[in-house]
Amino acid sequence: MHSIVDNRILKAVLIDEKPFLLGISQKPGSLEIEILAGEPDSETSSAVKTYVTEWLDLGRNLQPFYQLLNQHSQLSYMAEEFEGLRIIGIPDLFEALCWSITGQQINLTFAYKLKRRLVEKYGSQIEFDNEIFHIFPSFQVLAGAESNDLRAMQFSAKKAEYIIGIAKLFTDGKLSTEILMSLPDLEARQKMLMSVKGIGIWTANYALMKSLKEQSSIPYGDSGMLQALLLHNIIMDKKDNEKVQNFFLGMTGWESYTVFYLWRSLAKKLPQV
Numbered sequence: 709m710h711s712i713v714d715n716r717i718l719k720a721v722l723i724d725e726k727p728f729l730l731g732i733s734q735k736p737g738s739l740e741i742e743i744l745a746g747e748p749d750s751e752t753s754s755a756v757k758t759y760v761t762e763w764l765d766l767g768r769n770l771q772p773f774y775q776l777l778n779q780h781s782q783l784s785y786m787a788e789e790f791e792g793l794r795i796i797g798i799p800d801l802f803e804a805l806c807w808s809i810t811g812q813q814i815n816l817t818f819a820y821k822l823k824r825r826l827v828e829k830y831g832s833q834i835e836f837d838n839e840i841f842h843i844f845p846s847f848q849v850l851a852g853a854e855s856n857d858l859r860a861m862q863f864s865a866k867k868a869e870y871i872i873g874i875a876k877l878f879t880d881g882k883l884s885t886e887i888l889m890s891l892p893d894l895e896a897r898q899k900m901l902m903s904v905k906g907i908g909i910w911t912a913n914y915a916l917m918k919s920l921k922e923q924s925s926i927p928y929g930d931s932g933m934l935q936a937l938l939l940h941n942i943i944m945d946k947k948d949n950e951k952v953q954n955f956f957l958g959m960t961g962w963e964s965y966t967v968f969y970l971w972r973s974l975a976k977k978l979p980q981v
Contacts, residue, residue, distance in 0.1 A: 709827060709842050718744070720834050720841035723755045727834045729841055732760060739766075745836045765794040765921060773962045777969075780958075782940040786969050789976075795968050797918050801885045802878050803844040804919040805901075808911040809870050810863070818862075825861040847878035870906025877904065885920065894922055917964040924963045926956055936970035 710719035716733040728746030732739055741760055743752065761767055774787035798804040810826070811819040830845035830853060850872060858868035877883040883904065888897045894916070901912035910927045917925035927933060934946040943951045959966045 709844065711839075711841075718836070718841065720843045721756075721759060722832075722843055723752060723759060727832060727843060728752070728756070729834050729836050730756065730760070739764075745834050759799065762799050762921075763797050765797060768794065770794070770965075773965050776959060776962055782942055783966075783969075786973065790969055790972055793969065793972060795917070795921070795965060797921060798915075799919065800844060801888070801915065801919040802847045802874070804915040805874055805907065805911065806844075806850075806871050808914045809867055809874075809906055812867070812911065822861060822863060826858070826863075829857070829861070847875040850875035851879040866906070873905055874907075888916075888920060894924055897922070917967070922964060923961055926963045926967060928952070930967070932971050932974055933967050936973050940970075940973070 710717060712718070716731050718729060718731055720727060720729050722728075723746075726746060728748070729744045731742040731744045733742075734740075739760070741756060743756065746752075770792070774791070777787045778784045798807065806826075807819075807823060810822050814822075827842045827844055830849050831842045832845075833840050833842050835841070853872055853875070855865065855868040855872060858871065859865060863871070874883070883900075888900065891897050891900060897916060897920070898909065898912045901907045901915065902909060907915075910929050913922075913925040913927045914930075916922040917927070928949070934943070934952070937943045937952065937955065938946060942955050945951075956963050956966070
């Protein structure tokens with residue numbers, strides 16, 4: 709769905725239901741966005757800018773978060789080490805939910821394989837320089853998919869059922885970003901999502917964090933998050949739920965970013981604290 713070539717991100721997206729391939733590169737103090745493929749009109753540039761701003765959470769001031777990190781001896785290095793790192797979102801709520809369900813209780817490598825198979829079979833595509841870039845399938849398409857076809861891709865029977873079921877809810881207008889955003893608070897949004905078959909608290913919080921930018925979403929039970937807390941000596945036991953909850957009380961308003969930075973920390977050698 710995207711690739712990185714010569715320090716430029718190439719990503720296929722739908723803007724106002726039309727496919728485009730974007731090239732995004734960093735310039736001093738800004739990002740440069742090129743429309744490499746697609747048929748833009750007079751409103752496309754503004755819509756593309758809005759999409760990238762939302763996708764990369766560019767409108768958020770991170771300084772209050774860094775001030776919070778600096779109050780923790782175990783985490784203070786993140787403010788400098790990861791400066792500028794922002795939550796890379798999944799603007800499409802349907803995609804975020806499908807990805808969350810796909811990744812339940814399997815390793816990331818296998819989850820990526822499943823997503824690739826799903827996207828290549830059911831998604832749309834755009835070509836540039838003899839390379840195909842895929843766009844995640846619409847809920848309308850997956851609502852008409854057959855469970856056996858997903859199982860042939862190695863989706864479990866339950867995951868196939870959940871993904872098709874959620875696609876049908878979106879198609880019938882019973883679930884959408886707009887419906888969730890109309891609810892009064894995070895708890896109400898969690899409750900609505902968890903009423904859907906296949907969505908538990910981890911899946912709900914992950915989707916809310918990545919798609920709706922809920923700042924207080926904590927994917928409790930996430931193995932990567934717990935491993936990072938353990939490595940930073942914030943908890944001594946992954947099953948110590950009370951200590952995990954107490955830690956996040958000190959990160960109020962920035963829980964999602966804290967989780968994201970903890971995930972990022974797993975990719976580097978941690979400093980001695």
